Amino acid sequence: MRDPxxxxxxxxRKSEAKGWLVIDSIRDEFAAGGxxxxxxxxxxxxxxxxxxxxxxxxAAEAEIGGAKGGIIYDYHKEDALEVMERYLExxxxxxxxxxxxxxxxxxxxxxxxxxxQKLGIEEKEPKTIRENPELxxxxxxxxxxxxxxxxxxxxxxxxxxxxxxxxxxxxEWKLTGGTPGAAVAIQGFGxxxxxxxxxxxxxxxxxxxxxxxxxxxxxxxxxxxRDLLDARNxxxxxxxxxxxxxxxxxxxxxxxxxxVDILIPAAVEDVITREAAETIKAxxxxxxxxxxxxxxxxxxxxxxxxHLVPDFIANLGSVCFFNSVESCKCExxxxxxxxxxxxxxxxxxQKTFAYASEHGIYARDAAWILFKPEM
Numbered sequence: 001m002r003d004p005x006x007x008x009x010x011x012x013r014k015s016e017a018k019g020w021l022v023i024d025s026i027r028d029e030f031a032a033g034g035x036x037x038x039x040x041x042x043x044x045x046x047x048x049x050x051x052x053x054x055x056x057x058x059a060a061e062a063e064i065g066g067a068k069g070g071i072i073y074d075y076h077k078e079d080a081l082e083v084m085e086r087y088l089e090x091x092x093x094x095x096x097x098x099x100x101x102x103x104x105x106x107x108x109x110x111x112x113x114x115x116x117q118k119l120g121i122e123e124k125e126p127k128t129i130r131e132n133p134e135l136x137x138x139x140x141x142x143x144x145x146x147x148x149x150x151x152x153x154x155x156x157x158x159x160x161x162x163x164x165x166x167x168x169x170x171x172e173w174k175l176t177g178g179t180p181g182a183a184v185a186i187q188g189f190g191x192x193x194x195x196x197x198x199x200x201x202x203x204x205x206x207x208x209x210x211x212x213x214x215x216x217x218x219x220x221x222x223x224x225x226r227d228l229l230d231a232r233n234x235x236x237x238x239x240x241x242x243x244x245x246x247x248x249x250x251x252x253x254x255x256x257x258x259x260v261d262i263l264i265p266a267a268v269e270d271v272i273t274r275e276a277a278e279t280i281k282a283x284x285x286x287x288x289x290x291x292x293x294x295x296x297x298x299x300x301x302x303x304x305x306x307h308l309v310p311d312f313i314a315n316l317g318s319v320c321f322f323n324s325v326e327s328c329k330c331e332x333x334x335x336x337x338x339x340x341x342x343x344x345x346x347x348x349x350q351k352t353f354a355y356a357s358e359h360g361i362y363a364r365d366a367a368w369i370l371f372k373p374e375m
Contacts, residue, residue: 162195188267
């Protein structure tokens, strides 16, 4: 891990909250990433996430730099949005000069957008877009319009990342010679895990387990994903009283021990530890979450020969979506976005698999080489 380029630290004056804005790289006079809020957030985590964003933008064919925001606070608390507002107000000088943050773990896109609007934050676009009137107009007019579109009942910004994770899993599974109808276990059922589960089901996979903060929902014949989606609350947690289909409820950490083909961590960081990696039965791990695997676990996965799609390839859907629409790289329609995401992600997975195979190295090591940012 390299040192961050810039770190801004923030301390709230009205609560115990603390936070950071980390800039890992700047390209086209711009850097972007998500803002997460959780009691477990720390500076090192935000720095790691910012670095991943730099690689993710390269993999997404987006010519911008990587950044990340983080707040140590319980997002369930009643004043969580007030805390986020004070954080964004403190970061306003940076947000108006080429750094931007969107939603991530513990925050919602609509809340971040609403607070920015309330604070009068006028974010600058990347230089290429600012200096091109046509692109600037497109960014201002088309993005709000397409954000109102839905796919399978999911808003675009809640759909694209999980869709990309599903596509990445499908491509890697086929490249490794996997058979149709593979069994999948997913940790996390928010915007990423939810849409990934839905699309994997459509692609013919059998999603047998989904874990959220309350437990793991299991059906060896395959879960009814639409039923689970309809039973979610706004935080992505399943309300069992709303479910119509049957499933078994187990401990929320049991997903790691299942005898499945594909594991998808799609929620929190560092969930796959060395101990977990030593007993994983799956032949493929697709990182739907950012940095879900500890460095120690990574070594075990490498030694065991388990196939992997790194986070900055698997979950690049959101950044690729916005950049592709703004930069006229796809039609500004749901199908246009889906076609673009599928093209970029499948090519990235293919390149990584081919490079790793040719040089006899681990997939993550191959991806670090292939998608290294300039700065």
